[in-house]
Amino acid sequence: EPEVTQTPSHQVTQMGQEVILRCVPISNHLYFYWYRQILGQKVEFLVSFYNNEISEKSEIFDDQFSVERPDGSNFTLKIRSTKLEDSAMYFCASSGRTPANTQYFGPGTRLTVL
Amino acid sequence: QKEVEQDPGPLSVPEGAIVSLNCTYSNSAFQYFMWYRQYSRKGPELLMYTYSSGNKEDGRFTAQVDKSSKYISLFIRDSQPSDSATYLCAPTTDSWGKLQFGAGTQVVVTP
Numbered sequence: 001e002p003e004v005t006q007t008p009s010h011q012v013t014q015m016g017q018e019v020i021l022r023c024v025p026i027s028n029h030l031y032f033y034w035y036r037q038i039l040g041q042k043v044e045f046l047v048s049f050y051n052n053e054i055s056e057k058s059e060i061f062d063d064q065f066s067v068e069r070p071d072g073s074n075f076t077l078k079i080r081s082t083k084l085e086d087s088a089m090y091f092c093a094s095s096g097r098t099p100a101n102t103q104y105f106g107p108g109t110r111l112t113v114l
Numbered sequence: 115q116k117e118v119e120q121d122p123g124p125l126s127v128p129e130g131a132i133v134s135l136n137c138t139y140s141n142s143a144f145q146y147f148m149w150y151r152q153y154s155r156k157g158p159e160l161l162m163y164t165y166s167s168g169n170k171e172d173g174r175f176t177a178q179v180d181k182s183s184k185y186i187s188l189f190i191r192d193s194q195p196s197d198s199a200t201y202l203c204a205p206t207t208d209s210w211g212k213l214q215f216g217a218g219t220q221v222v223v224t225p
Contacts, residue, residue: 056212091158101206104160105150
C-alpha cells in the first residue's frame with residue numbers, strides 16, 4: 001500500500017541553524033501539506049501546496065518557513081533560523097483527487113532545537 | 115471558543131466494550147469530518163470520514179455527524195487492546211483544504 005515517507009525521523013539542531021525536512025508524498029497525489037505537533041498539544045496546520053504554489057498558510061508559517069517541491073517526488077519544509085519553540089513533530093501529508101479531503105500522513109520528523 | 119473541542123480523556127474501557135467518542139465544533143462551514151487514530155509519537159492514521167450530516171459504518175467503526183448541533187461522534191464496537199490510541203477528529207471546509215484537528219481523546223482498552 002502506498003505511503004508517505006519522511007526523513008530524517010529525528011533531527012537535532014542548534015538554535016539559529018537552518019533545517020530541511022523531507023517528505024515523499026504518495027506518487028499520484030496532487031495536494032501536499034505540512035502540520036506540526038508540539039509535545040502534548042494538538043496537530044496544527046502549517047501550509048498547503050498545490051500546483052507548485054502555496055494554497056494556504058497559517059500564522060505559524062512566517063518568513064522563517066518555506067516549502068518546495070524540487071522534483072516530481074520530494075516535498076520539503078525549510079526552517080531558516082530555528083528557534084527553541086520550533087521543537088515539535090512535523091508531519092507531511094498528501095491527498096489525491098478524491099471527493100473528500102482524505103489526507104494521508106507520514107510518520108513525522110521529530111525536530112529538537114537546542 | 116475553540117474551533118474543535120474534544121474531551122482529552124483518558125477513556126478507559128474493558129476489552130469488548132463499545133467506545134464512544136465525540137467532538138464539537140463551531141465553524142458551520144465544515145463539510146467533511148475526518149477521524150484519525152494516532153499512536154504515541156506516530157503520524158495520524160486516517161480511520162474514516164463522513165460528508166455533511168449522517169452516519170457511516172466501516173467494520174467496527176461508526177461515525178455520526180449532526181450538523182444542526184455541530185456534534186461529531188465515533189463509535190468503536192468490540193474494542194480491542196490494539197485500539198488503545200489517541201483519536202482525533204478533524205473537520206474541514208472543502209475537499210482540499212486544511213484539517214482543523216481537535217486535541218484528541220486518549221482511549222485505553224484493558225484486556
